[in-house]
Amino acid sequence: MSQSLARALQILTSLGEGERSLDQLAGELGVHKTTVLRLLRTMEADRFVRRDASHKYRLGSRLFALADVAREQHVVRQVAAPHLRELNQKTGQTVHLAAWENGEVIYVDKLDSVRSVRMYSQVGVPAALHCTAVGKVLLAAQPKRQRDAVLASLDYKAYTPNTITDADRLRDELLTTQERGWAQDKAEHESFINCIGAPLKDGSGRVVGAVSLSVPDVLLNYEQVLELLPDLLATAEAITADYN
Amino acid sequence: MSQSLARALQILTSLGEGERSLDQLAGELGVHKTTVLRLLRTMEADRFVRRDASHKYRLGSRLFALADVAREQHVVRQVAAPHLRELNQKTGQTVHLAAWENGEVIYVDKLDSVRSVRMYSQVGVPAALHCTAVGKVLLAAQPKRQRDAVLASLDYKAYTPNTITDADRLRDELLTTQERGWAQDKAEHESFINCIGAPLKDGSGRVVGAVSLSVPDVLLNYEQVLELLPDLLATAEAITADYN
């Protein structure tokens, strides 16, 4: 729609992976150096990018400032934050908060396990829809039309032997999810990690997000994770109740 | 240089202050709605903005992801972080880390006082150059040419009765700063808050950042703050030494 802007955003995304030189960027975008230079200059003027002594470009500091605001603006996050902390402390496990955004499921918040077993999910990055608890919860909550569209367009990448790899089985799974009110992920995304997830609703009952607990099975097996279900659901209830 | 991109960045900055509608944004930028719409769409496609059910626009989740990376990419921050934490714990006072970026001084990191006296400085936002310790440190370290240019262009806003409000006195102050190796801010930016700041150098001796301690005088008067100077300088030394 706006070519130059799209290219600029591509540059930012690329810089997100590490510092780049002018030529590198020009190569990646497939455009002339001059073009990249002008875009970079415009962004540099507003501190969206900066460049060091050796003419390498990096992300600029205005992004920090914006990001803090962006996070705060996620209403879901504000309401949920204290409850998530409580859940994290009570269970000691990794807690994720995700929201539906523009056809994707995005991790909005993450609280690491007190055990130092870190997962490599990252706030701000999309989650897989067919093999994560939050993905299933949010997908199950979409209107039929959109859900079917998404089901048809997924790539069903098999992250583990347990990953659901076709639309029909996923459709069944989503029905189950919707009926019982929570979703499971039995090592479907990362081997040896089981998750359970529950939906968050706003005042009008619309699903606006999802919480999940993730537990490596060196700590708890799947049945033991299910014992945490009441805590998870209570948290989801409490957050939902805060939307009045 | 790139008009549409510049406008898009302006939109992002504006959204940083809160959600906006299409017309609001068009009004602020002084352009036609259509133009804004196209820019927003482009950014929405890449998740730089998102829009809620009622067509209000907000910052999108890609910004979180980028911001985390942007912070990490600040080499100064990586090296300094552990030392800052130590200084913060030892003194119990507010610690700031700032860097010179594109003619401005930007707060790159901030550790709050253990007393819950919060300052309203914000990471990612520029610091005033003529009345903050970090500003003076970094300005004093600039090459003469640039320093003079900046001295001539500042607005010398008087935040408090102590603020230095003209170029000549600031020039003297910078000389003092440079000679003794640290800067003071005696309630020049916020009444009742005194600061001391020190430069951070990289391997080649170039000043790449500044650390400061900020103390409200309900806790310590200026002379008492000076007693923290050795800790501050030791921290600066340690960080500088880590650049080997």
Added chain:
DNA sequence: GTTCGGGATTGCAGAATACGCAACGCGCGT
């Protein structure tokens, strides 16, 4: 159920703007 109104959205033609080329500068390494 129908009408009204505000806002979002689209098609289009003109014009400003961004593009790529080619030439120039600059610093670094050989």
Added chain:
DNA sequence: ACGCGCGTTGCGTATTCTGCAATCCCGAAC
């Protein structure tokens, strides 16, 4: 000292963006 790589600049062209006006969509009011 020289050449090479990379960043930078001026400029003509045409692509892209812009603003207008008409249309659509949705919710509210009657």
